[in-house]
Amino acid sequence: MHNMRATATPYIVALLAVAGVSWLSSVWLDVLGLASAALLFLLPVLYAATRGGIGPGLFAALLGAGAFNFFLLPPRFTFRVHGLDNVVSLVVLLAVAIVTSRLATRLMAREAEALERARMGEEAAELSAILGAHPARSALQGGLDLVSGRYGDLVLVSEDALQSIGAAFSSLDLSAAAWAIHNGDVTGHGTQVMGTADWTFFPLVQKNRPASEVAALARPANGSIRRANQLEHVRQLALLLGQCRDRDMLEAERREREMLEQSDHLRRTFMASMAHDFRTPLTVITGQLALLANTSAGAGEALAAAQRLERMMADLLGAARLESRSLTPSFESLDLVDVIAAACDGTTLPPHLLLTRTLPADLPFVKADPVLLHHVLANLIDNALRHAKSQVALAATQEDGTVCLAISDDGPGVPQAERSRIFDRFIRLEGSDQSSGSGLGLAIAKGFSDAMGMSVSISTATTGGACFTLVFPFAERPCA
């Protein structure tokens, strides 16, 4: 309705203007003269052509020519045409109408374009202002509301989330979205690519990264097709939204990191205080028992039990560190001679056992965390000592740029079927001594080795017992 009135208005105005000019000029004909009166008829044509374009312009020209002929040109009040001057005036009016309307249309288009551009610029500025707010999450929501309110539903979807909110998207939409992400084109409704889709997809290119996210704009509710310039505008707005989304994700990452750091700090504090709280009473117990052990056999046994308790506690703390994934090895160049000597020092060798070490003099240094490696070796040696009948052998070898350290015993060995489970927690093989060990030693040895990029495996020793082999990567030649 509104549209019809808008198109009819210039015609009506042209009609009224021609009528007015006709009346004026017929009244004042004697004063004006025919030539000036003819010029007056240019006014409605110019007006109609500038305001309404070619249609109303031509309408005013024809109407003006007719009225000029009818009201002014002798014989007046007839349409009869005398002579060439009449034809000329008609042609001139028509020519003026055509030229003026074309000029006017072009001007109006340019003006409309400038206005549109200004509006888009303002809209982008408005959006930027909204998106600049803190926190990014609510700013993003505000920005999405603004764009959705003006252009129809707009959502930001990451590549991974496309499938999960698939309900809203047809399979054609999904292909269009995939195309947008992988080729970086605007696709879907209103574009050359899969134009029959219900949504238009704008790839959101992130800084130095290919797009992994799209902005999806629903097709207009009234069924019309979006024009290219509007799509380009929405693309610009979507890019702004994408930047805000990036900021939101960065903020979220930072928050998450801070939370992790905080909980990590708490955990570390907790473990440190637990270690402290356990060690203090243990120190009193072992210390006093050690003093009594010289005079009482019972005290000696109690001391041994307390020492075992201490080892178990160390294992539990190690397991807690593994569990919390808070292991960050600090690598250092190490001589296995040192590492093995320190690990052997920490163990009490039962009188019936022999511990042998074979280390080549030119063994390369290894890179590992000294404390973690100490723990690994102590556990493997402790395990070997608990299962050996008469001896435990430590032997290091160098193979193809790696260093291997084998810890073997002459005990019952580990059956093939049990080997895959041996590094699990709380696994004790049938028939083994149930009273000693925490059941965590080998799991910790494996976990710590993994954390340092080393491997630990089990095989059968030449004596028939178990043989655990540690393999160190990144071996370094000693440089003198």
Add this chain to the structure above:
Amino acid sequence: MSRVLCIDDEPAILRLLSVVLEHDGHEAISAASGREAMAMLARGGIDAVLLDLGLPDRDGLELIASIRSQSAIPVIVVSARGDVAEKVAALDLGAADYVTKPFDGEELRARLRVALRNGRASQKGGELVHGPIRMIPDRHEAEIAGQPVALTPKEYAVLQALVEAGGRIMTHATLLERVWGKAHRNDVEYLRVAVRALRLKIEADPSQPTIIRNEPGIGYRLT
């Protein structure tokens, strides 16, 4: 023999320490807090300090620094935490040595002996002696069990530093700084190479060293 100030907030540990110390004829004096400890130190007559780093009123590391700034009394850290970085920090701040709880009384007494002896280094006429090792730095001479050994300047410098420490632990960084200079305080490989070469010359079995011992992540000491 010596008056040893034991600083720990746990009375049972203080009692245990005093029993362990009396075994060697030392007199144990107890302090339950950093403040109390500083007051007792100010009174004087203390020969050595046994310090637990986890004190209720004061950071243990800070306490080492303030003891160090006032006197040369050896401080042995009795640490309940297994944290290597903390031990290294304590040693770098000037602690003479450390033991980890639960400690072995024998070991604690040995550390204390070494720390107390350090004040009066066994240096006679430019000669350094530790166990089987005898060194005359002025002449760049070294003997192991009476047998002269030829050492390179770096090997000599490492051994000399360890002998002068007389059984106290020396952190990797301290040794590196002293022998190679400040710029190399993190180049542990240098030290590993020198120690391996030294062991070839002074140890009976270089793969089972008994003279130069390493403590993982912390440093070297002589037995």
